[in-house]
Amino acid sequence: MESNSSDLSMEQQIAADDKDLAKLGYKRDLVRSLGSFSTFAIGFAFISILTGVFQLFGFAYNNGGPAMWWVWVIAVFGQLLFALSFGELAVKYPLAGSVYNWSKQIAKPMTSWLAGISLTLALTVSTAAVALAWQFVLPSIWSGFQFVGDGTGTYDVPANAVILGGIMIALTTIVSLAGTKVVSIVNNIGVTIELIAVVLMIVFLGLNAQRGVNVVMETNGTGANHSSGYLGAMLISVLIGLYVMWGFDTAGSVSEETVNPRKTNPKAIIRALVASGVLGGLLILTALMAVGDLQAQELGSLGLTYVIKSVLGNAFGNLLLACVAIAIFVCALANQTGAVRMMYAMSRDNALPFGGALSKVTKKTESPVAPILVVAVIAMAVLISNIRQPQIFLVVTSCTVILALTSYSMVVGPLTLARIRNKWSQSESGYFSLGKFGLIVNATAFIWGVTMIVNIAWPRQGIYNPFEP
16 A cells, blocks of 8 residues: 555545555445544544533542542543554554454454444444433523423433433434535534633633642542542542543544545544543643532532533533533534444445445435434434433443443454564554554553453442442
8 A cells, every 4th residue: 555645636645545445355435525634523523522521520520529630641541552553553454444444454353343343332322322411511501401300300310311312313313314524514513613612611710710730639538438449439430531532443434534544544543532631631620620619519410510600600601511512412423423434344344234235325425324324223222221210321331431442452452462473564654653662552552441341340339320329
């Protein structure tokens, strides 16, 4: 694969990209129209710090106090190991389906199938999980968005979250059916709004700071709630970082729709994670510095929504929360896009039932219609099946994290073995490469992934049954 010239016209570059794809055994059926910002935006929209942080800030604060900020930092570095590993794979294998097709090139067929299934399920379940996040924002903007009860009943919040989530999935499905270009436009607008909103929140929360950065050393005594002390608090609080910072591989999953993907996608994967990690860390930090009372019960129940409105006022706060609602929407759209691309990639290899129908691309929108509808139906089923579960948010997000990390580990594990066995060759000059650091990065990523899978899957009341006495 030698399409490494910056002097090529758009048509020549696309032809070169299609030639690279043909060498890997595929003919392009999707429209190749995404540039560097659009590809980055897909990865950034998927991660969507405003979605995950608003959804799990209260949970993390309840379990770790202000010092839970450190688990965010730890999660950034842990997930970066995956992103760096994926960057190399995106150079050598610019294919739709990210982890499925990457693992297929370096692992046994069963491993790649399991990796693909795990991520497809993670992406589909995550579409439902993200859709639930509207419940943390919209009723705070206007009480009319609380369709079920007044929000105080045992099942008012989860039932209402399912209704709002169902509306969101219906809307993202309509956008997805309109085709890649429409998805790209909506996604780019949404990401731009999210970036502006995040920066505004960080700046204005910082200007209203009531304490210094040393607030992140306060634990609120949460270590006493765990037999292992504050280590136990950190192990459960890290869910916020793991839930937010995955999905950056989606920037690689659209390789067959990207112009010059071998150059563009590795950068997009890494930039999406780094930008999200830095901005998310600053957002959490400034929120902790600006909130009036660190002991306020609302920090655990309403989370970041409470901080924004109590510090910045209702008018400005509601404007920012509206931006959060938009960010959540494009995050759900990116999740659905990722799930659809995974399903399409596996189906064209006949790795899924009804592969012919699922891999069919319509001429009008140049997108696979059947996977879009299947993902929507499964995501809706996940919502409906949990409509009377008070712990719906934590259970769904935890399952998402476990499935995602499982698929990621099934990629970096075989990549580590390939390096040990000298079966991995470096990319040619001019493309992203880990060089001599490749083995240590891949191996450490695998260890990190397995450790966090065990940690989140561990049957603890704090995640899987927090409402029981």
